Amino acid sequence: MFSLFYGLWKYMFSKTEFHVLILGIDKAGKTTFLEKLKSTYSNLEGLPPDRIVPTVGLNIGRIEVSNTKLVFWDLGGQPGLRSIWEKYYEEAHAVIYVIDAACPSRFEDSKSALEKVLRNEDLQGAPVLILANKQQDLDEAVSREELARYLDLKKLDERVYMFEAVSAYDGLGIKQSVEWLVEVMERSKRTEMLRARAGLTGPPA
Ligand SMILES: Nc1nc2c(ncn2[C@@H]2O[C@H](COP(=O)(O)OP(=O)(O)OP(=O)(O)O)[C@@H](O)[C@H]2O)c(=O)[nH]1
Numbered sequence: 001m002f003s004l005f006y007g008l009w010k011y012m013f014s015k016t017e018f019h020v021l022i023l024g025i026d027k028a029g030k031t032t033f034l035e036k037l038k039s040t041y042s043n044l045e046g047l048p049p050d051r052i053v054p055t056v057g058l059n060i061g062r063i064e065v066s067n068t069k070l071v072f073w074d075l076g077g078q079p080g081l082r083s084i085w086e087k088y089y090e091e092a093h094a095v096i097y098v099i100d101a102a103c104p105s106r107f108e109d110s111k112s113a114l115e116k117v118l119r120n121e122d123l124q125g126a127p128v129l130i131l132a133n134k135q136q137d138l139d140e141a142v143s144r145e146e147l148a149r150y151l152d153l154k155k156l157d158e159r160v161y162m163f164e165a166v167s168a169y170d171g172l173g174i175k176q177s178v179e180w181l182v183e184v185m186e187r188s189k190r191t192e193m194l195r196a197r198a199g200l201t202g203p204p205a
């Protein structure tokens with residue numbers, strides 16, 4: 001009986017917490033993006049870009065958006081570190097994949113790393129937010145449309161995804177991207193599955 005009421009209480013009153021993985025090859029701008037996110041959604045000043053160093057371990061960022069808690073896991077994208085990504089897949093509600101839109105010489109590496117992420121069974125059903133970063137402040141950045149064509153995003157039909165142009169420096173595109181992410185995570189089958197696995201099932205009918 002107690003566990004029934006406890007389950008009900010937990011379902012009704014605990015704030016949902018979503019885990020979002022930030023992936024992408026090195027220098028894409030993942031950590032800069034996370035710091036901008038933190039300063040956009042909290043009173044905390046994010047680290048300025050000139051104090052951000054390449055990620056070797058894990059950076060964690062927490063924000064709250066419309067009563068929903070988001071925990072971001074930002075991992076290093078250097079080739080030797082990418083094998084660590086998959087250790088976080090099972091617990092992730094969604095993925096943000098960051099691409100440096102101003103560096104065409106690395107598009108191929110970025111595309112194949114993205115395809116590998118999308119193929120992984122442990123991320124089945126996870127919504128994916130693909131971000132073309134450095135979009136506004138660098139003239140050499142390719143357009144959102146051109147990058148979408150290169151990535152061949154049309155073939156992602158079965159996946160819940162959004163492709164957005166952002167700038168981690170000035171915040172372009174950040175709010176609409178995060179709002180989309182919260183909305184899709186709230187009603188995704190993946191969230192239901194992770195909730196059930198954590199014992200947070202809904203109240204009995
Ligand atoms: N112009 C411009 N530069 C950016 C932007 N975002 C990031 N950068 C720069 O890109 C470089 C890499 O940024 P990081 O945030 O360290 O990249 P990362 O993806 O976290 O890299 P790893 O931790 O090595 O995987 C830094 O020099 C940043 O200042 C942006 O929106 N515009």
Ligand SMILES: [Mg+2]
Nearest residue numbers: 030031054055
């Ligand atoms: Mg980093």
